[in-house]
Amino acid sequence: MEDNYKHKGLRKKLAEIVKNKGILNSAVLEAIETVPRHLFFSDSAFAYIHAYDDKAFPIGSGQTISQPYTVALQTELLELNSGEKVLEIGTGSGYQTAVLACFGVKIYSIERVKTLYDKTRVLMAKLKIQAKLFYGDGYLGLPTFAPFDKIIATAGAPSIPPALLQQLKIGGIMVIPVGEGSEQIMKRIIKKSENEYVTEEHGVCRFVPMLEKRVEEK
Numbered sequence: 001m002e003d004n005y006k007h008k009g010l011r012k013k014l015a016e017i018v019k020n021k022g023i024l025n026s027a028v029l030e031a032i033e034t035v036p037r038h039l040f041f042s043d044s045a046f047a048y049i050h051a052y053d054d055k056a057f058p059i060g061s062g063q064t065i066s067q068p069y070t071v072a073l074q075t076e077l078l079e080l081n082s083g084e085k086v087l088e089i090g091t092g093s094g095y096q097t098a099v100l101a102c103f104g105v106k107i108y109s110i111e112r113v114k115t116l117y118d119k120t121r122v123l124m125a126k127l128k129i130q131a132k133l134f135y136g137d138g139y140l141g142l143p144t145f146a147p148f149d150k151i152i153a154t155a156g157a158p159s160i161p162p163a164l165l166q167q168l169k170i171g172g173i174m175v176i177p178v179g180e181g182s183e184q185i186m187k188r189i190i191k192k193s194e195n196e197y198v199t200e201e202h203g204v205c206r207f208v209p210m211l212e213k214r215v216e217e218k
């Protein structure tokens, strides 16, 4: 669990790369510079070489740790304010979760693969990252804890899950990659009233698919 000057230097460079790709929000860049991404990989020898490349990588169970630029883009689009309730679909390695935690928000994160959920829960406790983690199906959201100020999905959904729209507060923002196949469109949905939404598109992205029903192992 070491985080040394070399990692810090690489993170500074990574934040610079992300900035050059168009992320302007200084709090988001600071979060990229703060979160020790190398600790979110299961293979530490691999992490030593690649953790600060601006790329997505395998994390086991057929899943990936998101690309830092994409994490920064989704975080920027959420327009987070301290104290807000944020629902995340697809905990995965917990890297995006850790970036959200830099904003002092209350995080509820769902993962459908039990082995990943178990592994990431241990890591978050070790790193003292405050987030409530759930093993479940993100398509259903978390009705018990709704409504949420912000919702972020880090897996590509074929269409926007109705339960998530319902669990978004009026005035709330959802950021979700939408599309079937390997490429999706990054969508930002702003809930204007109980049944009025404004949808924006923020470019093409590549995520693993959002799948229904929780599983023990993939």
Ligand code: SAH
Pocket: 059, 063, 064, 065, 066, 089, 090, 091, 092, 093, 094, 095, 096, 097, 110, 111, 112, 113, 116, 136, 137, 138, 139, 154, 155, 208, 209, 210, 211, 212, 213
């Ligand atoms: N933000 C994560 C990305 C992980 S990849 C990271 O940076 O590590 C997307 C994750 O979404 C995978 O772990 C996958 O298992 C999970 N996932 C896919 N469909 C889901 C669903 N319906 N509910 C919850 N998690 C889901």
